[in-house]
Amino acid sequence: MEALESNIPKASIIIVNYNAAEWLVRCVKSVLMQTEQDFECFIVDNGSTDGSIATLPSLDKRFIIMELGENTGFAAANNTAAKLAKSPWLALLNPDAFARPGWLEQLLKASSTAPNITMVGSTQYLALSDKPTLDGVGDCYHFSGVAFRAGYGKQIEPPKAGLVFGPCAAAALYHRSKFLALGGFDERFFCYHEDVDLAFRMQLSGGECLQSPNAIVDHISSGISDKVPEFAIYHGTKNRIWTFFKNMPWPLLILLTPFHIAANLAYLGWAVFRKGRFKPTLRGIMDGIKGLPQTFRDRKFVQKNRIISSREMIKKFTWSPMKVVTRGIHIRKLF
Incomplete structure (x- = not known):
């Protein structure tokens, strides 16, 4: 042995x-x-x-x-x-x-x-x-x-x-x-x-x-570059949508979906003013939505393995919008 x-x-x-x-x-x-x-x-x-x-x-x-x-x-x-x-x-x-x-x-x-x-x-x-x-x-x-x-x-x-x-x-x-x-x-x-x-x-x-x-x-x-490849924008946008709908516990999904929709619309609006970003952002949102039926099928396995409550999950999220904008640091204390 x-x-x-x-x-x-x-x-x-x-x-x-x-x-x-x-x-x-x-x-x-x-x-x-x-x-x-x-x-x-x-x-x-x-x-x-x-x-x-x-x-x-x-x-x-x-x-x-x-x-x-x-x-x-x-x-x-x-x-x-x-x-x-x-x-x-x-x-x-x-x-x-x-x-x-x-x-x-x-x-x-x-x-x-x-x-x-x-x-x-x-x-x-x-x-x-x-x-x-x-x-x-x-x-x-x-x-x-x-x-x-x-x-x-x-x-x-x-x-x-x-x-x-x-x-x-x-x-x-x-x-x-x-x-x-x-x-x-x-x-x-x-x-x-x-x-x-x-x-x-x-x-x-x-x-x-x-x-x-x-x-x-x-x-x-x-x-490090101001020019992010369209490939990255597209997949990042699409996968952001799938991550949210696949993993968010039901009570939080119902409560937070309006905020998620608003966030994606904000990204789309921001992309209008950034060269080369609008089309891949829009395509990512559209394909993200098209892929939701499979995402909800995958969700069943994810939620089956969930052992923590929605209340516990809330504590792990970042709630300050300024931290998102400024890439602020959010580190929770050790146990």
Whole structure:
């Protein structure tokens, strides 16, 4: 039994790559420099056409390269690796995120804070910024169904450890058994907002997310540019709608749906004045609505696994609209 257990690594790192040749080697080298070396690492290639995998150096047996041959999406690629992972913990790392040496060690340390910690978020800095600038300190969820990465763009010290709604999946730790029991990332989402959706389901099932100030990564982040790709706008809009209607408990769904509709109309109105945003926002809303019948079918499984009350769930939301607008930090005290 001891020999069998010794073959189980402390963490299974998953890097999902799609045409990230410019950054992938640096990402993998950051994994090699970890103070915690007891890991396995899946590098899952989503049908890249830029020769990403060929840029990698020779790697030891802890690294498993999986070439899927097509772009299955961020959600499906992570799920594929998660099913093969051996460790109790899944450490997700984007190919444009570079882990500082103590990143994995600190994530694992944070996971032992309490038995119901099923997610741990990293402190993310913008890799291309001249000054230390936060890329995010956890994902927050406003009661209207708008999620945001807290602290983005702020040049401040990261907050102390505390509870947040969920981690940004660019650099996050998940309890593998819980991840799989809840179905992993929703593959309908393809990419964007799938981490918020998973965090919502984990919260409903009694899990919590600890935001660690010591597990640090430097992230290139698509958010550094004023021009967000239409692809991201479309999927983010569509998936925001599906997340809300799939996960919100019935009493809150009835109460908060008008606010969610208002939030989406506000995004659409704002998009009118931003070049290239209106069409993908409108298309995302329309496809989000078209997909609601399947979303409500999926909702049955989600609510079946819910163990906390609507009252308890309310406490996990962000209620200040100013925090949404300013990317304000909302970290709840530890137990």
